[in-house]
Amino acid sequence: MAVNRSLSSRSFWVTIVGGMLTGMGNGSVFGAAMMCLVGRGSFGNWGGNGGLSYNPYTFTGFVDWCMILFGVAYVVILVISMTRHGALEAKAGS
Numbered sequence: 001m002a003v004n005r006s007l008s009s010r011s012f013w014v015t016i017v018g019g020m021l022t023g024m025g026n027g028s029v030f031g032a033a034m035m036c037l038v039g040r041g042s043f044g045n046w047g048g049n050g051g052l053s054y055n056p057y058t059f060t061g062f063v064d065w066c067m068i069l070f071g072v073a074y075v076v077i078l079v080i081s082m083t084r085h086g087a088l089e090a091k092a093g094s
Contacts, residue, residue, distance in 0.1 A: 007083075008083045019071065019077075026070050027068070027071065043059035
């Protein structure tokens with residue numbers, strides 16, 4: 001017997017992996033643009049190794065957190081769009 005699952009539940013892992021990859025790619029472009037615009041600016045430490053890579057008060061940590069936040073935001077956008085698309089698809093099917 002076939003179970004009619006929602007579109008967002010069928011595409012769970014695709015949404016998470018695709019959303020994080022796309023969002024983090026956009027976050028890295030944002031970080032590169034910021035680096036070109038302000039340089040190291042007021043970041044006293046580059047923070048390129050170990051735990052400093054994720055400390056938002058270092059330059060690398062700030063860029064890494066931008067990438068993570070962009071990834072999470074893109075996943076949220078994809079979940080909302082998949083849920084709404086699934087609702088429209090279900091309405092059209094009935």
